[in-house]
Amino acid sequence: MKFSVAQRAILIAAFGMAAVAPAQATDDRAEIQALLARVKALEAKVAKQDAVARRSKAGEAPTLFVKGPAPEPVGEDSFHFKGLTITPGGFIALESIRRSNWLGADINTPFQNIPYGFQPAGHTDEFRFSARQSRLALKVKGDLDPLNHITGYVETDFLGAAQTANSNQSNSYNLRMRQFWWNVDNDTYGLHFSAGQTWSLATTNSVGTKIDSYLTPPTIDAQYLPGFFWSRQPGVRISKDFNKEFWVAFSAEGSAQTWAGTPALISNNPGWVGGPFSSVTTSSALWPAGYAGPFVTAAPAGGGLFNAANNYSFNRMPDFIGKAAWDVPYLPDRKLHIEGFGIVRDFTDRSLWGNQHAWGGGGGGSVILEVVPKLLDVQAQGVVGRGIGRYGVLNDAAISVSGAPLPITERFLLVGATLHPTSQTDIYGFYGGEFQNKNAQYYGANVGGVTRLVVGGYGSPYYSNWGCNAENEFAGAATPAPFTGTACSGNIKDVRQATGGIWHTFYAGPAGKIKAGLQYSYTWKDGFWSYLGGASSGHDSMILTSFRYYPFD
Structure with a gap:
């Protein structure tokens, strides 16, 4: 000073x-x-x-890493330019992950892709070192006038993977935009307006609906864990606080849809079903000759600044989200935060030479409670809805037997606790899961004089699990006679995970912070039961480490 x-x-x-x-x-x-x-x-x-x-x-341990007298401070945490306060942020990380199943993934785990037993990758493990979660950030704050204040924020990491990205020799990965937003706060009316890319309003906040108070699980895994409801996406948001205790907010946010594939033909065996039906098939087998089936995504037109190697879903409108939050004056020395939100979504596909639409959405809430001040925090979140899978790790929708979108009903659950035994150490444990409901569809059809039971939808017991759990034996072959179809075509029922870990701060002072973390997680992936092959399941055990330097904290 x-x-x-x-x-x-x-x-x-x-x-x-x-x-x-x-x-x-x-x-x-x-x-x-x-x-x-x-x-x-x-x-x-x-x-x-x-x-x-x-x-x-x-909570610095002054003798750790420091010999002799403590270093002199090098200056303030922020600097000033033309009336603005500019604060740098971020960290430098070296992290590792060891999985019991090979996923071909970096520090973020695609939990929905945990292999079943028929895949060779499900029988070999995987190890990765990664520095790609290292982060750069910058916050700019200023006063428009004594009652209106503006904030701008940018945050990046290196988890982008362009076509030239590789881990072979140069280990080249591109910079990725995580957040890029600006926000105006008005003191007179308690109004807040923001625009840009940020965490979705549906993501849990720790203080009201403040744009910079999102609360993520303290995992090393960049995909966090199943059951955590989140997204980062561009949008516009307006919120109002009442005495900084009760908050309401509304946002319109960029949308995308993720789709479960349509399983192939199940059976052509007369008598397989019994009764009046002589065979079973999926609706795709009855599409008109020359018809390629419903379209749910398309490659972008040239010149639109999208990557031509990727497909993009048909979006007619943004996702609309509303939230109310209450920071309860529970006890003078403790914190209790409660919030609830609702979301409305639209789904569109192009089927049988026409556009078909369906509405989706849902709602949920979160609770954060400081049980013992500065010692123990607990949190819980629950969400239920139709077509909300992309806010987790599963799909939003399937194709109905008519070719129209069929939003999948799903439930999210996340519970966890964080213990602070010292000011330098955090120990956490979480359980999370995403559970999708079966929405199987059936109807009878006479095709060429053959009466068939046509099946479709999501989670049908007629979808084959014959080869899901046997390595190689059925992986490349059709289901054995008298049945036909792919060896493992059933849908995912749920993905669950139990995880725990520790973070320890070895140094905190004028030179920033040095932290290290250790995490273990165990993940279950289950498919729906099938008449052909029963149930399918996959499991993965993971150990993660992290060594981080925060120069600006």
Whole structure:
């Protein structure tokens, strides 16, 4: 901390007034220099006291990594430019992950792709080192006037993977935009407006609906864990707070749809079903000749700044989200945060030469409770709806037997606790899961004089699980006679995970923070039961480590 010009002038005047009479005969220049030296000494003393206070607040262990006297502070956490306060952020990370099944994934785990037993990848493990979660961030704050305040924020990492990205020799991965938004706060009416790319309003907040108070599980895995309801996407948001305790907010956010594939033909065996039906088939087998089937995505047109190697879903409108949050004055020394939200979505496909639509959406809520101040926090979240899978790890919708979109009913659950045994250590444990409902469809059809039971929808027991759990034996072959179809075509029923870990801060002071983390997780993936092959399941055991340096904290 340094004294301003005015503060220096006051100190010099005070010292000078105390010595006016006897000092008039002395050399004025020598006296001024002596007074300036005393001011410098006071500045150094105050700066040291500030550094000690900051280290004490951060819980620094001053003897760890530090030999001799503590280093002098190098300056403030922020700097100023044209009336703006600019604060850098981010961290440098080296992380690792070891999986019991090979997924071909970096530090983020696609939990829905945990292999079943028929896949060779399900019988070999995987290890990765990664520095790609290293993060760069910058926050800019300023005052438009005494009652209106503006904030801008950008945050990036290196988890992008362009066509030239590789892990073979150069380990080249591109910078990726995580967040890029601006926000205006009005003190008079408690209004807040933001625009840009940020965490979805549906993501749990820790304070009201503040745009920068999102609460993520403390996992090393960049995909967090199943059951965590989240997205980062562009949009616009407006919110209102009532005395900083009760908040309401509404947002319109960029949308996308993810789709479950349509299983292939199940059986052509007369008598397989019994009763009036002589065979079973999926509706895709009855589509008109030359018809390629419903379209749910398409490649982008050239020149639109989308990657031509990817397909994009048909979007007619944004996702609309509303939320209410209450920061309850539970006890003077404890925190209780409660929130609830609702979401509305639209699904579109192109089927039988026409556009077909379906509405989806749902709602849920979260609770964060400080059970023991500065020692134990617990949190829980639950969400239920139709067509909300992309906010987790599963799909939004399937194709109905008519070719129209069929939003899948899904439930999210997340519970967890974080223990703070010391100011330097956090120990956490979480359980999360995503559970999708079966929505199988059936109807009878006469095709070429053959009465068939046509099946479709999501989770039908007629979809084959014959080869899901046997390595190679059925992987490349059709289901054995008298049945036909693919060896493992059933849909996913649920994905669940139990995880726990520890973070420890080895150093916190004027040079930033040094932290290390260790996480273990066990994940279950289950398919729906089938008449042909029973149930299918996959499992993965993972160990993750992280070593991070936060130079700006």
